[in-house]
Amino acid sequence: MxxxxxxxxxxxxxxxxxxxxxxxxxxxxxxxxxxxCRSLWSAALVNFVGVVFHELAHYLVALVLGGRPKRFSVWPKRTADGFLFGQVVCARINAFNALPVGxxxxxxxxxxxxxxxxxxxxxxxxxxxxxxxxxxxxxxxxxxxxSSADWRLVRQFPIGLFGWIAVLTLGVVAWQRHLL
Structure with missing residues (x-):
């Protein structure tokens, strides 16, 4: 079976x-x-646990990488574009931490x-x-x-995105050469 x-x-x-x-x-x-899930509250109820984990991931990575999280919210809100289920507001997002936080x-x-x-x-x-x-x-x-907001954050710092890609690429190349 x-x-x-x-x-x-x-x-x-x-x-x-x-x-x-x-x-x-x-x-x-x-x-x-x-x-x-057409109503704000039914969608929020169905998504609540996942939203907590999603926003907690942002919060912890921002905390570790110096993003200085200021506000953590999982209270749902209706916006012009739909629903906002959670949000982490950080004081210091920069080219170094934008990609990992996003x-x-x-x-x-x-x-x-x-x-x-x-x-x-x-x-x-x-x-x-x-x-x-x-x-x-x-x-x-x-x-x-x-989310789309997460990707917007990453796109605000293209130099950081390219920097992380370069570092990861160099790391993979170095790792492969060491194994060969």
């Missing part, structure tokens, strides 16, 4: 194909969720992988537990994606 092996990396499809299927289902469920929510992706690998080791693979698994994956993966 496919569901009994789900999350252990040895499913019928082999390897990590079951994780790929989960991600596809998560994206589909997320799109359906967004189509049906893409900080991507640090939630290892949590999605951990849920995928361990969830069914602790719970029986029942249909209800699979629904819970998918719900957790939707929350984590959707909120691991940087």
């Amino acid at each position: 496919v569901i009994s092996e789900f999350g252990r990396g040895s499913g019928v499809l082999g390897g990590n194909a079951d994780f790929f299927i989960s991600v596809v289902l998560v994206v589909l469920i997320g799109r359906i969720k967004h189509l049906h 893409i900080a929510p991507l640090s939630l992706l290892p949590l999605a992988w951990l849920i995928h690998r361990k969830f069914f080791l602790y719970l029986q693979p029942t249909p209800w537990n699979y629904v819970i698994y998918l719900f957790l994956m939707v929350i984590v993966i959707e909120n691991a994606l940087p």
Whole structure:
């Protein structure tokens, strides 16, 4: 039975194909969720836990890299463009820390992988537990994606973006040469 092996990396499809299927289902469920959450409060309720993790990632990276977070909010607001579910306001965003602060929510992706690998080791693979698994994956993966405001922050400091790309490229080249 496919569901009994789900999350252990040895499913019928082999390897990590079951994780790929989960991600596809998560994206589909997320799109359906967004189509049906028309009120501010229903959308906020469905997204609250993920928003907390998303904004906390921004806050912690800003704190570590000298961005001086001043305000942390997860209280939903209606804006001209839609809904604003959370916000971290920082006093010192610059070319050095803009990219890491902006893409900080991507640090939630290892949590999605951990849920995928361990969830069914602790719970029986029942249909209800699979629904819970998918719900957790939707929350984590959707909120691991940087928002349009996050990307605007990164684009404000193009020199920092190119600097980080250069440093990472040089690091990969040096690492590969060391291994060869």
